[in-house]
Amino acid sequence: MSDTRLSTFVEKSLWSGAELGQVRQQLEEAKWPKDEIESALGAWTVVNGVPVPKRRMSLAAGDTFVYMLMFATFFMGAGGLLDVLFGFINSTVPPLDGYANYDIKYGVATLIVSFPVYAFLYAKTARLAQGDSDHRSSAARRWLIYLTLLVSAVATITGIISIVVGLLEGRGDTNGGLKLATMVTLAGATFMNYLWELRRSGSKPGALRRIFMTVATFFILGTIVSGISFSLKHRAPPPQYIQVQPGMTVTYSDGSTIKGPPQDTSSGGSKPTKEPPPAPLKTAP
Secondary structure (H helix, E strand, C coil), X not given: CCCHHHHHHHHHHHHCCCCHHHHHHHHHHCCCCHHHHHHHHCCEEEECCEEEECCCCCCCHHHHHHHHHHHHHHHHHHHHHHHHHHHHHXXXXXXXXXXXXXXXXXXXXXXXXXXXXXXXXXXXXXXXXXXXXXXXXXXXXXXXXXXXXXXXXXXXXXHHHHHHHHHHHCCCCHHHHHHHHHHHHHHHHHHHHHHHHHHCCCCCCCHHHHHHHHHHHHHHHHHHHHHHHHHHXXXXXXXXXXCCCCCCXXXXXXXXXXXXXXXXXXXXXXXXXXXCCCCCCCCCC
């Protein structure tokens, strides 16, 4: 929602005969935010020199659901992307403690499902925001964008603090540094993207923004393809089942052993014992 003073000024200016471009220039010189200017001007149209108010379309619950689902899939995809990148780092530069998790199949699966959904919803809401000032000034959209900016800023600050603490304690290693650099880079890119989104008016994204979105899209697609190839290459072999016979002991490569059930000696397990022959019959003298 724009300021009531701004709406009143736009209305009076248009009724006094000023054109939309003149009103926009005056408001920009007065340092009003571009999104509020576009929202206030978008509420009016001039027909034969007469300013006519446009019908305000309130956002339905379905629009709020679309925005919430879009940002939910964004956070899911960001977590999956970090999971895959951390797996690549562990496989290339093992950590000093010796524990390295290469299992990235859940991260790849999350990206495969969440990224197309997010891309579709983002393109849909971007088209609506370009042609409708109500969508650009939607409270749900702005609150979720600011929430994303807050999470990105907190993640960046937390990463920098972790780097400083690691250096002060002398436990910093290349693996941890690469992971923190990856997290800070992803959070910074997210912050820049949605900061551009807030500052953008009804016009299409600029050249720099389009280049950024293209690079980000190809990077995510490349990560998905590399993650699938990595998962297929490092997947565990199918389990082999061994039928352990009674009395058998099996030793695995890691030194563990498994013993079969004890051998049954009650029925056919051992040689039968011979009964003594019957004593001869004695006759009377």
